[in-house]
Amino acid sequence: MKNIIKLTEVHKIYESGTHALKGVNLEVQEGEFLILLGLSGSGKSTLLRCMNRLIEPTSGEIEIDDENVITAKGKRLRKIRRHIGMIFQQFNLIKNMSALTNVLSGKLGYVSLWHAITFSIHKTDIALAMSNLQRVGLEQFAKNKARNLSGGQQQRVAIARALMQNPRVIFADEPVASLDPATADSVMKYLGELNKNDNITILCSLHFLSLARKYGTRVVALKDGNIVFDGTPNEIDEKKFKDIYGEDAEEVEIR
Amino acid sequence: MKMKKKNKAKAVIQSIATDLLFWIYIFGCLYYLMHKWTGFTAKLHLIGIAALLATLIFQLVRGSIGVKIFLSYAKVKRSFYKSAWGYLTIIALLITFVVGVNIVEVDFYKFFTKFQNAGGIASGIFNPSITGYSLSATSINELEKENLPPDVLSTLEGIQNRKYSTKKVFLEYLQKRLGESTLQKYRSTILKSAEKNTELLNIALSALAETIFLALLATVFAIPFAFVLSFFAARNLMPRTWLGNIVYLLVRTVATIFRSIEAIVWAIIFSVWVGIGPFAGMLALMIHSIAALTKLYSEQIENIDSGPVEAIKATGASTLQTWIYAVIPQIISPYLAFTIYRWDINVRMATIVGFVGGGGIGLLILQQQQLLRWHNVGLLIWLIAFVVWVMDMTSARVREKLGGM
Structure with a gap:
């Protein structure tokens, strides 16, 4: 197994002075389903966004798929990004466009500007988008506007959009935090499937230990911008959990 | 420590400048009113001197508006003159209002008594000109066949091709020229041959x-x-x-x-x-x-x-x-x-x-x-x-x- 992600001493200091990442070192192997744990504000979102440069890291080295992310600019950065799918807590779909168009927008990293301006879309892309919608079980909603879909459905459209990129890696930033427990599990199930069947490496931040145990192959916990735990999900016991989430934390079981 | 001193110096300057502007404004307003009411004139630099004096006095007793805004931390024992900024604000507002009324030439007497001046436009609004009236050459020909007295006919010939905005305007004009009784007699005849237009x-x-x-x-x-x-x-x-x-x-x-x-x-x-x-x-x-x-x-x-x-x-x-x-x-x-x-x-x-x-x-x-x-x-x-x-x-x-x- 080869390393697909390699982070060396990554720091992020925001303009406000917040030191969000304090020298993170992390190696992720191809095919892992890595769960990021940690309190809100511990640096999970910042870490994920630094890896595809939605946020500029202050210092450090980041390598994804043997490409140096830090020095990449313009076209090369776009090329790196198009192999990284991203899923967000708020789904971030374009609300007044159809599910199909939203899925198609995942292909933007591949098409020329002219095609984007004229909205000319290749037939094979439409077929691919439909098959991706089918994979997340939403082919009958292709023509529906994204705003008319439920939260779980919207997140599945977002997964189909990420699939459209033909990704090597998917970053999921609290993908189930605004969903009810049952829907959350079904969304995680789709991510798990992609991980197993398509060999897509997944980095997913979560708050529920139960989901982490069910789907994760590895857990990394952040606290105040430092990695405080790195191991398998089953290694997290009561004491480790309190280390990560603070003394007052109680594990909440959600099934 | 040095920084603090600098800040204080800045605040003092801001406070004095505010006061100076305030007093120049007040004395300027007062001068305007006195000049307008009594014809009193004075050298303008006197306003500046008076303002400077007032600024000095109120800075010294620490009761001015500038002190209140920029040096509010300098709280000493509360005396009546230390809250002078409140009275000064009220006085300034009153003076501003009085000057404003004078400059704008507010005159409610005119407002309530001179409405008839706008009578023309008011009657225009209530009687807009949708169809205009006029006497064309054909109208005059038609009227000549009627048995109109020669003086009436010549009056009508005199206004040939003149345009009137409305029927009312047309009739009012004729009434003025022919007299009420004559007009009443020939009203329908004239109106019948008058030409309407929607020009x-x-x-x-x-x-x-x-x-x-x-x-x-x-x-x-x-x-x-x-x-x-x-x-x-x-x-x-x-x-x-x-x-x-x-x-x-x-x-x-x-x-x-x-x-x-x-x-x-x-x-x-x-x-x-x-x-x-x-x-x-x-x-x-x-x-x-x-x-x-x-x-x-x-x-x-x-x-x-x-x-x-x-x-x-x-x-x-x-x-x-x-x-x-x-x-x-x-x-x-x-x-x-x-x-x-x-x-x-x-x-x-x-x-x-x-x-x-x-x-x-x-x-x-x-x-x-x-x-x-x-x-x-x-x-x-x-x-x-x-x-x-x-x-x-x-x-x-x-x-x-x-x-x-």
Whole structure:
């Protein structure tokens, strides 16, 4: 197994002075389903966004798929990004466009500007988008506007959009935090499937230990911008959990 | 410690400057009033000296407005003169009000007693000229066949081809010339052969069309400019590099300046540039609309949900692709709403712009008003009111449907 992600001493200091990442070192192997744990504000979102440069890291080295992310600019950065799918807590779909168009927008990293301006879309892309919608079980909603879909459905459209990129890696930033427990599990199930069947490496931040145990192959916990735990999900016991989430934390079981 | 001293020095200077300006204003106002009421004159530098003295006194007792604003931490024991700033504020407000009433020449007596001066326009509004009356050559021929006394006939021949705004105006004039009893006798005969015309109505309607279309074109031509500019005037889209900041500031500043120059001023400029007429009016409204829409549009962009922008960027899309797929879909319906609203405003402004050479119904009102044809003015006012009312209603309906504003 080869390393697909390699982070060396990554720091992020925001303009406000917040030191969000304090020298993170992390190696992720191809095919892992890595769960990021940690309190809100511990640096999970910042870490994920630094890896595809939605946020500029202050210092450090980041390598994804043997490409140096830090020095990449313009076209090369776009090329790196198009192999990284991203899923967000708020789904971030374009609300007044159809599910199909939203899925198609995942292909933007591949098409020329002219095609984007004229909205000319290749037939094979439409077929691919439909098959991706089918994979997340939403082919009958292709023509529906994204705003008319439920939260779980919207997140599945977002997964189909990420699939459209033909990704090597998917970053999921609290993908189930605004969903009810049952829907959350079904969304995680789709991510798990992609991980197993398509060999897509997944980095997913979560708050529920139960989901982490069910789907994760590895857990990394952040606290105040430092990695405080790195191991398998089953290694997290009561004491480790309190280390990560603070003394007052109680594990909440959600099934 | 040094820093603190510097800050204090700055606060003292600010406080003294505030007081000085305050007292110059107060003494200036008092001088204005005294001069107006009693004809009292004095050397103007005396105001400066008096202000300086007052500043000194109130700074020393630490009771002035400047001290209150900038040196409020210097709290000493509370004495009546330490809260003098409160009384000073009230006095300043009172003086301002009195001076204001004098400068504006407020005169309620005139307001309540001189209404009859506006009688012409009032009767014009209540009796607008929809059909005009005149005696043409054929009318006179017809009247000659009737058995009219020769003096009546010659009077009528005297006003051949003269145009009267309304039936009422026509009859009032005849009554003046012929006397009431004579007019009553031949009233129906004269009215039968008098010619009615809708000349003014025709002119007014075409001027109205001119106004509506010039407002429409001004809006339509403004859209592409404002659309492109709004992206550069949106803080969240412009990168925070020096170039991004310069472009953002430049577009914002120019738009603000152009917006603060009223359309009527632009109309004066363009009526000299391209000549009086609807084209000048259109250009004036267009410039003003570009500036106004750029601001409204860019604020709309600043209010968009940044989530989809982030998501599209993460797929590897270029900046322009991100704008097309993540920004435009979010702004298209508020943009439409704003644009329709702008057209609505432009129709209203087109009337005013017409007064200074912008063509359309405004120009027609100006002409009729200068000829003192109040009944014609009345018709024009009704037409404008009707169009503005219809535009207002439809634009509100459409905007509601679009879900904006």
